[in-house]
Amino acid sequence: MPDALLQLRVPPQAHLCGVVRERVVEFASSRGIGGSDLSYFLVAFGEALANAIEHGLGDDPILIECRIGADRIVARIEDFGLGFAGQPPVVPELPDPLAERGRGLAIMRRCSDIFSLSTMPGRGTNVTIGRYLKHDADTERVTV
16 A cells, blocks of 8 residues: 655745644544654654744745655655755754753654754755654544
């Protein structure tokens, strides 16, 4: 059976994050994904989308592809903004608990079984996050 696919093009505007999350939840829930499978995925997804909006600093729409296969859910979030200067950063450990910023990449990595980041200065950043589905007993609907 082929993977299910959701594709979105979203203007880089923070107020749209909730709408995008709702679409992803509907897409995943309609394919029986819920509980911790979806909860952890949404944390990583939300961080990736927020980073694309906040740090991409581009005007072009952000491309989102979310795929669901028999054993995984994977999303690719691609912005066409500034990108990182030089090499992509090494995913850090979580910062000091009192630090106000700097958690995004570490949270994405910790909430994902699948994680990659690529960037080109002046051309944008591409983040892929995903979870292998465990289909735990806790399959209630996730609220956003």
